Structure formats: structure tokens, C-alpha cells
Amino acid sequence: xxxxxxxxxxxxxxxxxxxxxxxxxxxxxxxxxxxxxxxxxxxxxxxxxxxxxxxxxxxxxxxxxxxxxxxxxxxxx
Amino acid sequence: xxxxxxxxxxxxxxxxxxxxxxxxxxxxxxxxxxxxxxxxxxxxxxxxxxxxxxxxxxxxxxxxxxxxxxxxxxxxxxxxxxxxxxxxxxxxxxxxxxxxxxxxxxxxxxxxxxxxxxxxxxxxxxxxxxxxxxxxxxxxxxxxxxxxxxxxxxxxxxxxxxxxxxxxxxxxxxxxxxxxxxxxxxxxxxxxxxxxxxxxxxxxxxxxxxxxxxxxxxxxxxxxxxxxxxxxxxxxxxxxxxxxxxxxxxxxxxxxxxxxxxxxxxxxxxxxxxxxxxxxxxxxxxxxxxxxxxxxxxxxxxxxxxxxxxxxxxxxxxxxxxxxxxxxxxxxxxxxxxxxxxxxxxxxxxxxxxxxxxxxxxxxxxxxxxxxxxxxxxxxxxxxxxxxxxxxxxxxxxxxxxxxxxxxxxxxxxxxxxxxxxxxxxxxxxxxxxxxxxxxxxxxxxxxxxxxxxxxxxxxxxxxxxxxxxxxxxxxxxxxxxxxxxxxxxxxxxxxxxxxxxxxxxxxxxxxxxxxxxxxxxxxxxxxxxx
Ligand code: HEM
Ligand SMILES: [Cu+2]
Numbered sequence: 001x002x003x004x005x006x007x008x009x010x011x012x013x014x015x016x017x018x019x020x021x022x023x024x025x026x027x028x029x030x031x032x033x034x035x036x037x038x039x040x041x042x043x044x045x046x047x048x049x050x051x052x053x054x055x056x057x058x059x060x061x062x063x064x065x066x067x068x069x070x071x072x073x074x075x076x077x
Numbered sequence: 078x079x080x081x082x083x084x085x086x087x088x089x090x091x092x093x094x095x096x097x098x099x100x101x102x103x104x105x106x107x108x109x110x111x112x113x114x115x116x117x118x119x120x121x122x123x124x125x126x127x128x129x130x131x132x133x134x135x136x137x138x139x140x141x142x143x144x145x146x147x148x149x150x151x152x153x154x155x156x157x158x159x160x161x162x163x164x165x166x167x168x169x170x171x172x173x174x175x176x177x178x179x180x181x182x183x184x185x186x187x188x189x190x191x192x193x194x195x196x197x198x199x200x201x202x203x204x205x206x207x208x209x210x211x212x213x214x215x216x217x218x219x220x221x222x223x224x225x226x227x228x229x230x231x232x233x234x235x236x237x238x239x240x241x242x243x244x245x246x247x248x249x250x251x252x253x254x255x256x257x258x259x260x261x262x263x264x265x266x267x268x269x270x271x272x273x274x275x276x277x278x279x280x281x282x283x284x285x286x287x288x289x290x291x292x293x294x295x296x297x298x299x300x301x302x303x304x305x306x307x308x309x310x311x312x313x314x315x316x317x318x319x320x321x322x323x324x325x326x327x328x329x330x331x332x333x334x335x336x337x338x339x340x341x342x343x344x345x346x347x348x349x350x351x352x353x354x355x356x357x358x359x360x361x362x363x364x365x366x367x368x369x370x371x372x373x374x375x376x377x378x379x380x381x382x383x384x385x386x387x388x389x390x391x392x393x394x395x396x397x398x399x400x401x402x403x404x405x406x407x408x409x410x411x412x413x414x415x416x417x418x419x420x421x422x423x424x425x426x427x428x429x430x431x432x433x434x435x436x437x438x439x440x441x442x443x444x445x446x447x448x449x450x451x452x453x454x455x456x457x458x459x460x461x462x463x464x465x466x467x468x469x470x471x472x473x474x475x476x477x478x479x480x481x482x483x484x485x486x487x488x489x490x491x492x493x494x495x496x497x498x499x500x501x502x503x504x505x506x507x508x509x510x511x512x513x514x515x516x517x518x519x520x521x522x523x524x525x526x527x528x529x530x531x532x533x534x535x536x537x538x539x540x541x542x543x544x545x546x547x548x549x550x551x552x553x554x555x556x557x558x559x560x561x562x563x564x565x566x567x568x569x570x571x572x573x574x575x576x577x578x579x580x581x582x583x584x585x586x587x588x589x590x591x592x593x594x595x596x597x598x599x600x601x602x603x604x605x606x607x608x
Contacts, residue, residue: 021370026378028371028410035275035366044274047373055377059403066398 018046022054106201109193110598111178114200116495118175119488121203123564125167128211130557132160137519137553140546143538153536154222155238159210161225162242165342166249167207169476172484173345174199174256177284180491181260183589183596184278186269186605191262195255202252206245213241224534226331229316229324232305239309243302250295257288269588271607275369278587279362282369283348286376290337290344293380297334301327325390332383340379342476343443344372346483347414350436352587353486354418357433358425359584364417371410378407388459397456404454408447415444430582431505435486438513439479446474449524464534467527473520482512485563492570493577497595500570504562511559518552 021038024030030038099107108114136156139147148156178196182189190196213220218236221227232239264277264285274282304315305327314320316327347368355362362368382404388397418440427433449471453459462468485508492500522545531542538546580590588607592600 022374025370025374026406026410028367028374028413030364030366030370035370038366051373051377055381058378058406059381062399062402062406063395066395066402069398070395 018042018050019054021047022050025051026054026058107197109189109197111182111190111193111196112495112596112598114190114196115175115178115180117200118171118178118203121200121207122168122170122172122175125163125171125207126560128207129160129163129168130560132156132163134553134557136160137550139536140538141550142547143540143543145537148536150536151219151222154224154534155214155220157534158221158224158242159214162221162245163207163210164476165225165338166246167203167210169342169480169484170249170253171203173284173287173342173480174253176280176345176349176484176487176491177256177260179495180589181263181281181284182267183494183592183600184281184587185264185267185272186588186601186607187263187267188599188601188604190259191267192259196259199252199255199259202248202255206248206252209241209245209248213238213245216241226335227302227305227327228331229305229308229327233308233317240306243306246302247299250299253291254295257291260284260288261292269601269604269607272588275366276607278348279351279365279368280345280348283344283346283351283372286372287341287344290341290376290379294334294337294341297330298338301330301334304330325387328387328390329384332386333380335386336383337376337379339472339475340375342480343483344375346439346480346487347372349483349487349490350418350439351421353432353436353490354421354440356490356582356585357428357430357436358422359427360421360425361586362417363420363423364413368414368417371413374410375407378403378410382407385454385456385459388456389463401454401456405451408451408454411447415440415447430489431500431502431509432486432490434506434509435482435489438509439482439486442474442478442482442513442516446471446479449474462527464532465527466523466531466533469533470520470523470527473523477520478516485509485512488563488567490582491589492567493581494589494592494594494596496571496574497577497593498570498574499577499581500566500574504566508559508562508566511562512556515552515555515559519549519556520552522548522552 017038020034021030021042024034098104105113105117135148136153139145139153178190181187210220216237218238220238221232221235221242223229223231223235223239227242264274264281268274268277304313307313308315308317308322314322316322316324318324351362351368382400384392384396384400385404388400418436422437429437449467453462453468453471489500489505492498526542526545526549529542531538531546577594579593581594582590588601588605589596591605
């Protein structure tokens with residue numbers, strides 16, 4: 001099922017389109033034009049999977065960040 | 078949004094319908110009609126709101142003075158526990174399910190919810206749960222008294238009131254899961270032709286995300302309380318250090334449910350506020366797409382921050398920093414929404430009917446709650462504030478001024494559609510201003526109490542806290558009594574009042590305004606075509 005059910009059928013969205021959409025969603029910002037093309041091309045399944053992967057990347061990213069910080073203040077525990 | 082077939086459907090169906098419908102009490106017990114069920118949800122949640130409110134007023138009365146005056150400490154703890162459980166699971170969540178039942182089918186052009194009988198069951202599970210919670214006060218040992226967060230080891234030690242609370246939570250969880258399955262199925266399968274997902278009103282979107290959150294986390298809560306139950310009666314030691322278990326494990330499980338839960342409570346409110354702000358600004362919502370994106374993102378990210386409730390349980394510095402950064406990051410998409418609402422109002426032609434007042438009050442006060450949340454998110458600060466009144470102030474700004482105010486905004490907004498009459502506008506505005514003033518009087522001072530170190534969930538306090546507590550108690554009574562104005566306004570609106578047109582609000586958009594007011598018993602039997 002595509003977000004835009006009427007246009008239906010095969011999703012034409014490439015990898016980077018989906019990544020971009022998820023990235024902007026985490027900030028909560030999206031240009032109207034961009035979302036309109038998202039809506040027409042990205043399928044629901046893609047969004048959900050990309051969202052979950054994005055969530056995992058977010059967690060790993062923050063974990064790496066705090067480990068770097070803690071390592072550099074000489075307080076590693 | 079245009080509808081090609083704006084046939085005033087419903088009326089004809091209404092007539093043939095009268096014949097084979099049970100009437101009286103049986104109508105309500107057997108109904109599968111989304112409007113009947115929606116109304117029952119709303120009345121149920123309002124009744125629970127009053128019950129929980131009376132408990133709050135007893136708590137505040139006891140806290141009017143230092144020392145113990147009215148209630149025994151054990152009973153005080155039962156009151157704080159039941160107040161929390163009843164307000165979260167009995168008042169706020171069912172209120173939004175009530176809105177969903179009434180409005181989702183109308184908004185997406187569906188004739189009813191997808192699973193009528195399951196819908197009926199979802200509702201009728203609620204009264205038994207409410208009975209379990211309220212009557213548990215009268216069993217030996219009294220009600221559960223460990224706080225709504227139900228931390229062991231207290232929960233392992235208490236009497237049968239605890240078992241009743243556990244059973245009630247199981248039932249309530251079942252009910253909300255079934256409600257969510259219904260909502261998701263309805264949105265995915267019953268939308269009118271042309272009503273694409275990205276054309277749906279924001280209330281539908283926010284409920285879609287909320288429903289997924291509910292399905293994801295209610296089983297987690299059920300697991301936590303079931304483990305408590307087996308620890309209590311069946312010899313397990315999940316949470317008991319004596320048997321090799323770990324009480325902190327409970328906190329992890331609970332808050333893995335608990336943080337998404339606070340978003341479950343607020344996200345449908347975001348949807349209502351978005352629609353109300355846009356209607357009374359007579360402008361389309363600024364950044365509809367951003368809102369949808371942000372709500373979906375919040376849904377996912379809300380699973381990654383739970384231990385900000387647990388900074389004081391002892392965790393490595395890296396973990397504290399992780400939860401601190403993650404929590405602050407999640408505030409970004411939340412903050413963006415505040416900007417979107419403000420930008421929607423910018424240069425709009427605003428008018429300030431009651432729904433709009435509650436929506437603006439929401440934006441204003443929810444922002445305060447968001448900021449106190451950010452303060453608490455800082456691990457170093459939270460170590461001081463944990464379990465003080467500062468936390469109580471924070472979550473009442475988000476849950477009362479957030480969730481409850483948005484529910485009031487929605488109720489006034491759609492009352493004309495539900496009843497076919499206009500409510501009393503003056504009285505509505507008085508209700509808003511009294512609620513706004515007394516709310517702040519009750520809860521703003523609790524920030525000061527918390528910073529000064531007054532612990533929560535304790536019936537007595539040190540002398541120096543007296544003044545702020547007295548202000549808070551007076552405010553609480555004002556706030557509680559003001560809600561009777563709402564009840565009066567709703568009842569008079571049902572009974573009569575100026576006739577409401579199909580679309581009482583000039584700037585309103587959406588399919589729900591294409592059906593007459595009051596919405597007939599059956600609507601959209603012929604689905605509209607959305608262009
Ligand atoms: C900007 C967003 C938010 C942030 C950064 C935030 C942060 C926090 C933190 C760090 C705590 C733990 C305080 C402690 O126990 O020491 C907390 C508690 C709480 N928050 Fe929030 N919060 C936010 C939004 C919300 C919302 C939207 C709600 C509900 C609608 C909410 C409801 C609660 C509740 C109920 C508690 C207390 C639970 C308890 O211990 O009984 N918060 N919040
Ligand atoms: Cu939280």
C-alpha cells in the first residue's frame with residue numbers, strides 16, 4: 001500500500017529518498033513539495049522499515065557519542 | 078476537501094432502522110454503533126474523571142496543613158495510587174477512544190468502525206475494571222498503595238487490593254488493544270474513495286500512530302504486572318532480590334511501557350489541537366506534512382528514552398548521558414509542533430471561541446510542561462528533583478493542561494455535531510478561564526515545592542512548605558468545581574439550545590461537517606468521493 005493509495009502500485013522511491021524522509025521526520029520538518037513526492041512514491045512498508053532502522057541508527061549514534069565523550073573526559077566506567 | 082456525493086444520507090436509513098433496534102438499556106448493552114459507543118466512552122471517562130478528581134481533592138485537603146488531619150497515611154497512599162491509575166487508564170485514554178469512535182468514521186467517510194462487536198466489547202470491559210479499582214478500597218488491606226507506577230517490593234507485599242489492580246490493568250489493556258486494532262483496521266480499510274492517507278485530518282493520523290503504540294506497549298505492561306502477580310502468588314522471584322530477582326528490572330519494563338504511554342496520552346490531543354487551531358485561524362494547518370512526520374517519528378523514538386525515569390537507580394555515566402541526550406533529542410520534533418501551531422495562527426483571522434481558547438491554553442501550558450521535562454531530563458538535575466513535587470508539576474502540565482485541555486477543546490468543537498445544538502459560549506469561556514487560572518494556581522506552585530525538596534506521595538510535610546501547599550489546595554478545589562460548569566453546559570446542550578448548522582464553525586474543514594447536525598444514527602452509508 002502506497003501512502004497515496006490512489007496512485008497505487010509499485011513504489012518508485014529509491015533508497016536515499018526514503019532515508020531522507022525518515023531523517024527529516026526525526027527533526028519534524030518537511031518541505032511541502034518534498035512530502036508530496038514522498039507521498040506519491042514511498043510505500044508504507046518502506047516507511048515503517050526505514051523508520052525502525054532509523055531508530056536503531058539513532059540509538060547506536062547516541063551510544064557512540066556518549067562513549068566518545070566519556071572516554072575523553074577520563075571518566076570511563 | 079470536496080465531496081462529490083453530498084447527499085444527506087442517513088435520514089432515510091434512520092427511519093427503516095427504528096423497527097429492529099433494541100431500545101432502553103438493551104440498546105446500549107448490545108449496540109455496535111460507533112456513535113453510541115463513542116458517547117458511552119465519553120460519559121464513562123467523564124465519570125471516572127470525577128471519581129479520580131474526588132480522590133485528588135481528598136489528597137489536597139490532607140495536604141492543606143502539615144501534620145495528619147483527615148486520612149491515615151496508608152489510605153493517603155491508596156488515594157494517590159488510585160488517582161493516578163484512574164485518571165490515566167480510566168479517564169484520559171477512554172476519552173480519546175471515545176473521540177476516535179465518534180469522529181474517525183465521520184472524518185474518513187466510513188459508515189462505522191471495522192469491527193462493531195469488538196468495539197462493543199472494548200467498551201464493556203471498562204466498567205468491570207473501574208469497579209475492580211474503586212471497590213478495592215473496601216477489601217481487607219485496602220487498595221493498591223504503591224503508586225501508579227506499581228514498583229516492587231511494595232507491590233509484592235500488599236494485600237488483595239493489589240491483585241484487583243493487576244486484574245483491572247489486564248482488562249483495561251485488553252480493551253485498549255482491541256480498540257486500537259479497530260482503529261487501525263478502520264483507517265486502513267474503510268476510507269472513502271479519494272481519501273488518501275495524506276489527505277486524512279490530523280486527528281486520524283495521530284490516532285493511527287497512537288494505536289500502534291498501544292498495541293506495542295500494553296502487552297509490556299501486562300507482562301510487568303503478570304510477573305508481579307506470579308511473584309506474589311506462584312513462587313517466582315522476578316523482582317525479589319531475596320530470590321535472586323531484581324526490583325530494578327520492574328522499573329525497566331514499566332518505563333519501557335511508561336514513556337510511550339505518556340505519548341499515547343498526548344498524541345491524540347495533538348491531533349485535536351491541530352484541527353481546532355486551523356479552524357479558528359481560518360487557515361490550513363501550517364506544515365501538515367511536518368506534523369505527520371513528527372508524530373510518526375515521536376512514536377518510534379519514544380521507545381528509546383525510558384530510563385530518564387530511573388536516573389537515581391544507579392547506572393553508568395554513559396547510560397545516564399545516553400538517556401539524557403536521547404530525551405533532549407526527542408523534544409525537537411515535539412518543539413517543532415509548537416512552532417507549527419503558532420505559525421498556523423500567524424496572520425490568520427483568529428476568533429476565540431471556547432475550543433480555540435482551550436487549544437491556545439494547551440499550547441501555552443504544554444510548552445511549560447515540555448520545558449520542565451527538559452529540566453528533568455538532565456541527569457544531574459534530576460537526581461535532586463526525582464520524586465519531588467517538581468515531577469508532579471511537570472506531568473500535570475503535560476497531562477492536565479496537555480491531554481485534558483485538548484479533550485475539552487475537542488468536546489466543545491464537536492458538541493454541535495454530536496448534539497445538534499450549540500453549547501452556551503459564555504459559559505464555555507468562563508469554564509476555560511476558571512480552569513486556566515485554577516490549574517496554574519494548583520500546579521505552578523508545585524514547581525517551587527519540588528525545587529525546595531518536598532517529596533511526592535507523602536501525606537505530611539515540613540512546616541516551610543505550608544504556604545505553597547495551601548495555595549495549591551485552594552486552586553485544586555477551584556479547578557475541580559469549575560468542571561461542573563462543563564457538565565452543566567454539556568447537559569443543557571444535549572437538552573436544547575440554538576440549533577447547530579451542519580458546519581457551525583466558519584473555518585472548519587473535513588467530511589464530518591458534510592453530515593447534518595446532529596449526526597444521524599447512520600452516516601456515510603454511501604461513501605463520499607473525495608477529490
Ligand atoms: C519535552 C517532552 C518531555 C520530556 C523531556 C520529559 C521528561 C521527563 C522526565 C525526565 C521525567 C522523569 C522525572 C523523574 O521522575 O525524576 C518525566 C516524568 C514524567 N513525565 Fe515527562 N517529559 C516530556 C513530556 C511528557 C508528556 C507529553 C507527558 C504526558 C502527557 C509526560 C508525562 C510524564 C509523567 C506522567 C511523568 C512522571 C511519572 C511518574 O514518576 O509518576 N511527560 N518526564
Ligand atoms: Cu518519560
